[in-house]
Amino acid sequence: MNKAVNDDQYRPTAPLSDPEQRRRIEDFLVGYVHAIDDGDFRRWPDFFTEDAVYQIIPRESYDANLPLGILYCEGRGMMSDRILALETANIFEPHTYSHILGRPQLSENGDGTVNARSNVHITRTMQDGRMEIYAVGKYVDRIVMENSELRLQDRRVVLESRRVDILLVYPL
Amino acid sequence: MNKAVNDDQYRPTAPLSDPEQRRRIEDFLVGYVHAIDDGDFRRWPDFFTEDAVYQIIPRESYDANLPLGILYCEGRGMMSDRILALETANIFEPHTYSHILGRPQLSENGDGTVNARSNVHITRTMQDGRMEIYAVGKYVDRIVMENSELRLQDRRVVLESRRVDILLVYPL
Amino acid sequence: MNKAVNDDQYRPTAPLSDPEQRRRIEDFLVGYVHAIDDGDFRRWPDFFTEDAVYQIIPRESYDANLPLGILYCEGRGMMSDRILALETANIFEPHTYSHILGRPQLSENGDGTVNARSNVHITRTMQDGRMEIYAVGKYVDRIVMENSELRLQDRRVVLESRRVDILLVYPL
Numbered sequence: 001m002n003k004a005v006n007d008d009q010y011r012p013t014a015p016l017s018d019p020e021q022r023r024r025i026e027d028f029l030v031g032y033v034h035a036i037d038d039g040d041f042r043r044w045p046d047f048f049t050e051d052a053v054y055q056i057i058p059r060e061s062y063d064a065n066l067p068l069g070i071l072y073c074e075g076r077g078m079m080s081d082r083i084l085a086l087e088t089a090n091i092f093e094p095h096t097y098s099h100i101l102g103r104p105q106l107s108e109n110g111d112g113t114v115n116a117r118s119n120v121h122i123t124r125t126m127q128d129g130r131m132e133i134y135a136v137g138k139y140v141d142r143i144v145m146e147n148s149e150l151r152l153q154d155r156r157v158v159l160e161s162r163r164v165d166i167l168l169v170y171p172l
Numbered sequence: 173m174n175k176a177v178n179d180d181q182y183r184p185t186a187p188l189s190d191p192e193q194r195r196r197i198e199d200f201l202v203g204y205v206h207a208i209d210d211g212d213f214r215r216w217p218d219f220f221t222e223d224a225v226y227q228i229i230p231r232e233s234y235d236a237n238l239p240l241g242i243l244y245c246e247g248r249g250m251m252s253d254r255i256l257a258l259e260t261a262n263i264f265e266p267h268t269y270s271h272i273l274g275r276p277q278l279s280e281n282g283d284g285t286v287n288a289r290s291n292v293h294i295t296r297t298m299q300d301g302r303m304e305i306y307a308v309g310k311y312v313d314r315i316v317m318e319n320s321e322l323r324l325q326d327r328r329v330v331l332e333s334r335r336v337d338i339l340l341v342y343p344l
Numbered sequence: 345m346n347k348a349v350n351d352d353q354y355r356p357t358a359p360l361s362d363p364e365q366r367r368r369i370e371d372f373l374v375g376y377v378h379a380i381d382d383g384d385f386r387r388w389p390d391f392f393t394e395d396a397v398y399q400i401i402p403r404e405s406y407d408a409n410l411p412l413g414i415l416y417c418e419g420r421g422m423m424s425d426r427i428l429a430l431e432t433a434n435i436f437e438p439h440t441y442s443h444i445l446g447r448p449q450l451s452e453n454g455d456g457t458v459n460a461r462s463n464v465h466i467t468r469t470m471q472d473g474r475m476e477i478y479a480v481g482k483y484v485d486r487i488v489m490e491n492s493e494l495r496l497q498d499r500r501v502v503l504e505s506r507r508v509d510i511l512l513v514y515p516l
Contacts, residue, residue, distance in 0.1 A: 015199060019191060019363055027359060030447045037463065059268065098480045098504050100446050100465050102272050103202045119209065121272050121295065123465065123480045129507025131477050133303050136270045136295045160270050163301025187371060191363060274444050275374045291381065293444050293467065305475050308442045308467045332442050335473025
């Protein structure tokens with residue numbers, strides 16, 4: 001079953017207005033993309049709760065509420081396994097990402113969690129210097145506070161295009 | 173006559189400093205681009221005042237203060253007509269936009285309106301998955317509060333390139 | 345010697361939390377990119393302290409702590425010379441930049457300076473309308489308050505690609 005944070009949920013009907021909480025969440029979301037851009041992939045699972053859902057899904061599947069994603073991870077364990085695999089496999093051409101994140105729309109749920117939606121443009125640079133638009137889309141997130149740390153409980157990476165480089169080795 | 177918000181006006185000589193007003197305006201500007209990216213085109217005129225001006229104009233015309241734009245709408249009625257036309261015509265290849273908006277420079281006018289200037293990069297994704305940089309430029313806006321709702325009184329979409337896909341069916 | 349702001353320094357171990365100071369710094373960083381996008385190159389040196397360091401460097405050199413940059417300026421004088429040279433030389437094809445800046449990670453040093461790291465995507469538009477991703481990377485900065493004005497004491501423009509158009513006439 002697709003447990004996607006649905007459209008209604010992330011629309012900012014009750015926009016988060018506490019400025020300090022907004023600042024912390026924005027810093028958290030930017031910290032995530034900087035960690036990936038800097039190649040700190042081992043830190044990636046730490047941005048999630050123990051049982052979090054992470055999915056990369058094309059927009060047409062997401063909008064149709066179809067569970068047909070490109071990648072699905074349930075739980076931090078699966079995420080760590082994925083990072084280990086990519087560090088040992090190493091059969092792909094080295095490259096780096098650079099994310100630009102739009103300002104998130106943030107709204108509060110009654111249970112203390114926060115829904116976030118942020119646009120994102122990711123460019124990829126290959127070792128020889130070639131650059132290209134790699135992925136474009138949005139993050140649709142549910143964020144929780146856990147032992148005074150922010151974590152993603154659910155992150156859907158909704159890509160505009162269904163044509164994705166099949167390698168897709170690093171998390172987005 | 174070109175009623176463009178001129179350069180002097182949008183330079184932040186009196187930067188908006190009230191944090192709550194800044195947050196609301198930033199949410200409003202991001203809400204606009206998310207609405208278009210999500211295909212909620214019917215909501216588009218609601219972002220404007222009844223008699224607002226909306227123009228898409230190449231930078232060279234804008235900088236020279238020439239009225240030669242790519243698209244000009246005066247009033248919410250013209251905007252609604254445009255959306256209706258695009259929904260019925262439907263002769264173009266389906267595609268979606270994704271906007272990334274830079275942080276706006278905001279300045280206050282004496283009359284309660286706020287000038288905003290934000291950079292924007294828009295990518296377009298066609299139905300078969302092709303992605304491209306579609307439009308790059310800036311929004312130069314005058315924003316008013318109307319019945320406790322923010323609205324655009326004047327929006328100039330100033331594009332870096334004068335080579336624009338002639339279709340340009342959706343608002344930017 | 346390469347006086348690069350090193351990685352440890354710009355990681356936000358002590359994130360800047362004062363909202364008013366954050367707003368001012370964010371406005372300052374956006375003001376910098378808007379000045380360049382608007383072609384106000386003469387204002388460029390004013391964003392720096394008198395003895396500031398400005399460097400454009402590929403990521404692989406920066407990460408390896410090698411001083412092999414693409415451009416190095418020490419002091420506002422060198423920066424002004426560079427701007428004068430580009431205004432008189434004028435042997436390149438006219439073009440404009442458009443920067444989109446990500447939200448900066450900001451952290452405080454004990455001495456009153458602030459470290460900033462912001463991602464940046466720059467597109468270039470040539471006079472005939474051609475657009476392309478020109479440079480992608482991050483700004484790694486040390487910012488100071490000088491006579492109640494913010495200034496860059498050190499800015500490293502760290503580019504993902506080492507393939508850079510050799511012209512590189514405007515500051516990034």
